[in-house]
Amino acid sequence: MNNPPLIQIKDLKVVKNGRTICSVPEILVNEGQRLACIGKNGSGKSTLLRVLAGFEKDCLGICKVSAPKKERVYVHQSPYLFRGSVLFNVKYGLRARRHSHRTSEKVARQWLEALGVQNLAERSVHELSGGEKQRVALARAFSLEPRLLLLDEPLSELDEPGSASCLEAIARLVDSTIIVASPAPLPSVQGLRMETFVLEDRTET
Amino acid sequence: MELIWDSLRQALHMILTADPTVLDAGFRSLWISAIAVTGAGIVGLPLGSLLARVRFPARRIIITLFRAGMAVPTVFIGLLCFAFFERHGPLGPYDLLFTPGAIMAGEFLLALPLVVTISHGAIAALDPRVAETAKSLGAGLVRRWLTYLSEAKTGILVAMMTAFSRCVTELGIAMMVGGNIKERTQTLTTATALETGQGEFARGLAMGLILLLIAMIVTSLIVFLGREDE
Numbered sequence: 001m002n003n004p005p006l007i008q009i010k011d012l013k014v015v016k017n018g019r020t021i022c023s024v025p026e027i028l029v030n031e032g033q034r035l036a037c038i039g040k041n042g043s044g045k046s047t048l049l050r051v052l053a054g055f056e057k058d059c060l061g062i063c064k065v066s067a068p069k070k071e072r073v074y075v076h077q078s079p080y081l082f083r084g085s086v087l088f089n090v091k092y093g094l095r096a097r098r099h100s101h102r103t104s105e106k107v108a109r110q111w112l113e114a115l116g117v118q119n120l121a122e123r124s125v126h127e128l129s130g131g132e133k134q135r136v137a138l139a140r141a142f143s144l145e146p147r148l149l150l151l152d153e154p155l156s157e158l159d160e161p162g163s164a165s166c167l168e169a170i171a172r173l174v175d176s177t178i179i180v181a182s183p184a185p186l187p188s189v190q191g192l193r194m195e196t197f198v199l200e201d202r203t204e205t
Numbered sequence: 206m207e208l209i210w211d212s213l214r215q216a217l218h219m220i221l222t223a224d225p226t227v228l229d230a231g232f233r234s235l236w237i238s239a240i241a242v243t244g245a246g247i248v249g250l251p252l253g254s255l256l257a258r259v260r261f262p263a264r265r266i267i268i269t270l271f272r273a274g275m276a277v278p279t280v281f282i283g284l285l286c287f288a289f290f291e292r293h294g295p296l297g298p299y300d301l302l303f304t305p306g307a308i309m310a311g312e313f314l315l316a317l318p319l320v321v322t323i324s325h326g327a328i329a330a331l332d333p334r335v336a337e338t339a340k341s342l343g344a345g346l347v348r349r350w351l352t353y354l355s356e357a358k359t360g361i362l363v364a365m366m367t368a369f370s371r372c373v374t375e376l377g378i379a380m381m382v383g384g385n386i387k388e389r390t391q392t393l394t395t396a397t398a399l400e401t402g403q404g405e406f407a408r409g410l411a412m413g414l415i416l417l418l419i420a421m422i423v424t425s426l427i428v429f430l431g432r433e434d435e
Contacts, residue, residue: 025237053337073341073343082356084355085353092339096343144342
């Protein structure tokens, strides 16, 4: 019952070239919680997610994440897909986690289907549209079912059905703690209870 | 001008009739350079990747030294190898002077700065999301390195092929430590120099043409592989 929070942030500040690019007074995130981090452009949403992923080193204040780095998965707002096929990309993380070829392929195809892009499995990533790339990157991240999943504006390139299948897929990740950065509140989907945290505009310069 | 046309005709005839001296020197040039460049790849690609991905105090100095190493004349490398391989040199007891092994060692030193510098440039220029994505998906050190090589494939191929072109067309090292011994250490470049020096212009030109052909094939490969990448 009294498990310590997965994420503990207090007076976090990220300063680059003398400018505060992210400032968060306090956040506590418990295991299994789903949090939508809402804020305007430039409010520091992406930076906050990058700090939690362990990519930003120069931050002040307290930021404790009890999940080791290998159990955190971060998806960029404009995701990078490796050279090769869609299936290769979705299998990448599974293979890195030492799943067999067969299991990796099965899981990868399941998640591609969950995001409605199973027909793209054999296609080269160079042939994909922006939205398709985003769905493939999400399938690649979801397939790992990580303890902490950090999604930077995952719906930015998706159309309505794409957004719906993405949120439905998020709802399926029952064991993951998920933080979604978004400029506006996320559309509601059955079975997905998302709490909201509003990131105030940084005031200091 | 007539001399050039005559020589050109003779040269083509020698290539088409598979002149044994030309073929022997040609194959030797190819396999010596291929082994030297493979060795430079085995050492140079991890080194180039390390310099691109890991920050450590002497990194800038090492990068500068390798960049400078690309401009070292082949005769100087030949001299250096000669000093090491000659009877009283540190590697004298291995009796490597005037063997293909000595040329290989010299060409390895010629190729290494090229492979390190170009692969370093290609990997350093990769999108920062490549490393972040690979790390985030849980890739270990080796898988991440292979991912960098794969994402920088065109640059890596350019590095290897540039090194190969440089090795196969160099003269200084093959002459200094190979000695241009027929059927043992003679390469296309040393044979070209020898034949031309002896007044056998046509034979010299034939070998020069083969060198040109190899350089063109390698360049076309670089262009083709670069295109495939797009």
